[in-house]
Amino acid sequence: MGSRFDEHERAQWSGRAIAYRDSLAALCAGPASALLDAAGLPPAVAGSGAAALSAGVAGSGSGAAGLSPGAAGVGSGAAVLDVGTGTGTVAELAVARGASVVAVDAEPSMVALARRRVPGLDARVAVLPDLPFADASFDAAVANFVLNHVGDPLAALREIRRVVRPGGRLAVTVWPHPPPVAQGLWHEIFAAAGAVRPPDLPRLEAADDFPRTVDGLCGLLRLSGLADVHGAEVAWTHDTDAEAWWNGPAAGIGATGAVLSAQDGPTRQRVRAHFDRLTAPFARGGRLALPTRAVLAHGRVTSPSPA
Numbered sequence: 169m170g171s172r173f174d175e176h177e178r179a180q181w182s183g184r185a186i187a188y189r190d191s192l193a194a195l196c197a198g199p200a201s202a203l204l205d206a207a208g209l210p211p212a213v214a215g216s217g218a219a220a221l222s223a224g225v226a227g228s229g230s231g232a233a234g235l236s237p238g239a240a241g242v243g244s245g246a247a248v249l250d251v252g253t254g255t256g257t258v259a260e261l262a263v264a265r266g267a268s269v270v271a272v273d274a275e276p277s278m279v280a281l282a283r284r285r286v287p288g289l290d291a292r293v294a295v296l297p298d299l300p301f302a303d304a305s306f307d308a309a310v311a312n313f314v315l316n317h318v319g320d321p322l323a324a325l326r327e328i329r330r331v332v333r334p335g336g337r338l339a340v341t342v343w344p345h346p347p348p349v350a351q352g353l354w355h356e357i358f359a360a361a362g363a364v365r366p367p368d369l370p371r372l373e374a375a376d377d378f379p380r381t382v383d384g385l386c387g388l389l390r391l392s393g394l395a396d397v398h399g400a401e402v403a404w405t406h407d408t409d410a411e412a413w414w415n416g417p418a419a420g421i422g423a424t425g426a427v428l429s430a431q432d433g434p435t436r437q438r439v440r441a442h443f444d445r446l447t448a449p450f451a452r453g454g455r456l457a458l459p460t461r462a463v464l465a466h467g468r469v470t471s472p473s474p475a
C-alpha cells in the first residue's frame with residue numbers, strides 16, 4: 169500500500185501524459201544523454217556520448233561525474249531498464265544507443281504514449297517500490313526525475329538495484345534544492361500573486377527524505393548498497409515556448425501544478441500576470457531561455473541484493 173504521498177502522485181499523473189509530453193517532457197529531456205553516459209551505455213555516434221556528459225556538467229561534490237569512454241560501461245546491446253519512463257524520452261535514446269530496453273511507469277497513459285513513441289518498446293505499468301522483474305535481470309537501470317516522485321526514495325532505489333546484475337550500473341537524476349533559476353521563478357511568481365501552497369498537499373516524511381544535492385543523492389545511492397558512486401550537477405538552458413512553460417503547471421503537473429490547481433480564479437489570473445512579468449527578462453527571439461540544473465548520480469552494483 170502506498171503512502172499518502174504516493175497516492176497523491178498517482179492522482180497527479182493520472183491521464184496527464186499528453187499534457188506532460190507537450191509541456192515539461194522537454195525540460196526533463198535536458199540531462200537524458202548524460203544519464204545514459206553515466207549508466208555506461210556506449211554513445212550512439214562515436215564520441216558524442218562523452219561530449220554530451222562533459223558539456224553539461226557544472227561541478228561535482230563527489231569526484232569524477234562520468235565514466236571514461238568504455239571504462240566499466242555495460243556495452244552495446246545491454247539490457248536496460250528505464251524506470252518512470254514517462255513518454256519514453258530516455259528509452260528512445262537508449263534504443264538509439266543499441267540497448268535492449270524495458271520501460272516502466274506507474275501511469276498507464278504514459279506507458280501508452282511511450283509505446284507509441286518507440287515502436288516495439290517493451291513498456292509496462294509498474295509502481296515503485298515494486299518492480300515485476302527477477303533479481304539481476306538488467307545490465308543497467310536509469311530513472312530520470314523519478315526518485316523525486318516517490319514516497320520512499322531509498323526503498324525505490326533498493327528495488328531498482330535489486331533488478332540490476334552485479335557489475336551493472338544505475339544512474340538517476342533529481343531536481344536540486346535550492347531550485348535552479350527556471351523552477352525558482354515559479355516560487356517568485358506564486359509569492360508575488362499571493363498563491364499559497366495548500367496545507368494538505370502531502371510532503372515526504374522527514375525520515376524518508378534526502379538532501380537534493382550531489383552529496384545528498386550520492387549518499388542515498390551508497391545507502392542503497394551501490395559502489396563507485398559519483399555525482400555532479402548538469403546545467404543547461406531550457407529553450408521553451410512561454411505557453412509550454414505555463415501549460416505544464418496549468419494542467420496540474422508536478423508540485424507547481426498542484427499549487428496552481430488549488431488557487432481560485434482571481435488568484436490564477438494574478439499568477440498569469442506575474443508569470444508574464446517575471447519570465448519577460450528571459451525572452452529570446454519569441455521564446456524563453458531558462459537556466460536550469462539537475463543533480464545526476466550513478467553507481468555500480470557489486471553484489472546481489474540481500475534476500
Ligand SMILES: C[S@@+](CC[C@H](N)C(=O)[O-])C[C@H]1O[C@@H](n2cnc3c(N)ncnc32)[C@H](O)[C@@H]1O
Binds near residue numbers: 193254274297313
Ligand atoms: C517527471 S516525470 C519523468 C518522466 C521521464 N523519466 C522523462 O524523463 O521524461 C516522472 C514520471 O515518474 C512516474 N512515476 C511517479 N511515481 C512513480 C512510481 N512510484 N513508480 C513508477 N513511476 C512513477 C510518473 O508517472 C511520471 O511518468
